[in-house]
Amino acid sequence: MSTTEVTKIEELANTEYKYGFVTDIETESLPKGLNEGIISQLSAIKNEPDWMLEWRLKAYHQWLTMKEPHWANVKYSSIDYQDLSYYSAPKKKPDLKSLDEVDPELLKTFEKLGISLEEQKRLSGVAVDAVFDSVSVATTFKEKLAELGIIFCSISEAIQKYPDLVKKYMGSVVPYTDNFFASLNSAVFSDGSFAYIPKGVRCPMELSTYFRINASNTGQFERTLIIADEGSYVSYLEGCTAPRRDENQLHAAVVELIALDNAQIKYSTVQNWYAGDKDGKGGIYNFVTKRGACRGINSKISWTQVETGSAITWKYPGCILQGDNSIGEFYSVAVTNNMQQADTGTKMIHLGKNTRSTIISKGISAGRSNNSYRGLVKINRKAENARNFSQCDSLLLGDKCGAHTFPYLEINNPTAQIEHEATTSKIGEDQIFYLNQRGISTEDAIGLIVNGYCKEVFKELPMEFAVEATKLLSISLEGSVG
């Protein structure tokens, strides 16, 4: 690219984060630090049964024996886990009956984000379980879902009301011993979402949760559990934005999906957490463990993610294809800009016969960012006729960013068919000039090209989310490249 082009990109990169603001809601937090006492207190605040506290403590002891992993292609100064507060909840805990009872400050926050619950409710018919600083404050469309026997509530509520389901499935995909961050989450998770779709039920609406980190210095540990019983279908949307922050904020969520025989789960994420300023100061650390188990025959789990935010992303949504003929899919767009670092990809573990997986990963790097794809395709000895197709593309904007691809293959069955394609491209000056000459500004030109590049992933998103994703991408590109 010419120097002028690079200058233009740098200019645009200086655009401030649009969603950076702090909501002034009084919060109730536990003191900083992590020990058995804190965990017991946390569990007590949440009125949890003994088995839950025991599980948390087991996870905590496991965590104490583990070391923070550093194999990812990201760099950050070490985190002092004793300097974090592990619980914060909005002080005024509103009744869930009506939006009118929700703190008006909170509603304003949602409005700023363009995700006003009222709007959501009226226009799109999406049931929203809003997680705001660890506690669910509003749940809509619950009744409609209840008629079908669908359970959609906070995980805290599920622990109280549906202990059998929680006991049976929590930790069955991501055990508390899984990895450093998953163990930490298991010990201290504050809240999250729970969904159960009964046998043969097709969930008639997209289930949606907007996550938001708000209280200063509070680690956010969400826990999500979705169970699709035999022959059911659910599409779940997760979207995030976070306010401006000076210190780095740790986010270590766990998401577990379980699809039984002939069930299908579609999990879509648009992630736009604060990435830090242009020098990388103050962004969110996003260390997430997401995994789905295709436990039943003919089951299917699709992960679709559009990742535009966070200072550091460490995330590998994967599928364990246990059931024969089960299908795992991963569609990802990861955008990094300025000093952002992303090490993301997927794991497809083929255990059953005739299992199939598809991986489409689109990385976009701009500014001085680093974007890595890391993916594992593992075919077990007994997984006859397993098939995988992987496509990993990288797009570079400017000449100071990096793109890396780390594909791992472990094939233990000779009948496996594996295809892997990878490309790296740059947005050409010629392409931008061509579009300029047609009356399109450089910013819009880059938007057009990038959206074109991501089309394969965007088409996997539910309609209203695809629109939002396109919007988020251009906001993030506005602050990054154009």
Place this chain on the structure above:
Amino acid sequence: MLEIKNLHVSIDGKEILKGIDLKINKGEVHAIMGPNGSGKSTLAQVLAGREEYEITKGEVTYEGLNLLEMSPEDRARAGFFLAFQYPVEIPGVSNTNLLKTALNEIRKAKGEEPLDAIEFLALIKDKMKLVELDQSLLSRAVNESFSGGEKKRNEIFQMAVLNPKLAVLDETDSGLDIDALKIVANGVNQLKSKENSIIVVTHYQRLLNYIIPDYVHVLYKGRIIKSGGKDLALELEDRGYDWIKEHSSQLTLSK
């Protein structure tokens, strides 16, 4: 419409255009001819606003505006169009999407409302006929896996949709067989009006059999060394560029 005065252009310190003077009025068709490396494409690119070129001297006025101070997109929005010699491929961006975005940007600049989907579709279907383009090209990514001829026809198709005041066709004839050449020329002729002007940049005379210029200019070593009517193109065809090169050296000697 367009007035170029004493334009000097360099790239990487090497002077390519060494003082171009050219005046184009509304409704005129000008041909700029010349051997390879004479600076024809440089002139086209500079007019469109390509940034790699350094303008060391001179000025260009377009519709009363200082063209050289305008961004490439502002030039386009003001009705300047370049049909590229080598149209680039843009994967993932459909031809329709590009055209709709471009057209609405240009309309916005003119203070007009954007076209809705139905009006837009009607317009492009109408314009496709001009260059006999297959409808399937609309949904395909811009220029991706287009044949050479399709790319050139696509440029003229875009020109038809965007309806510029001043169009520069940069070697649109190169790589076209005679049938495709006729289709392209026919399209251009139908777009010609008393209100717009066209600059045809070409190496060969043959396109000028179909697009009849009002004026022909011969560019050689960065200067326009001869201007005339359409007969000049025919004379060039007969006598070749060597004749003009001799002519040029005589000019230099006589100075």
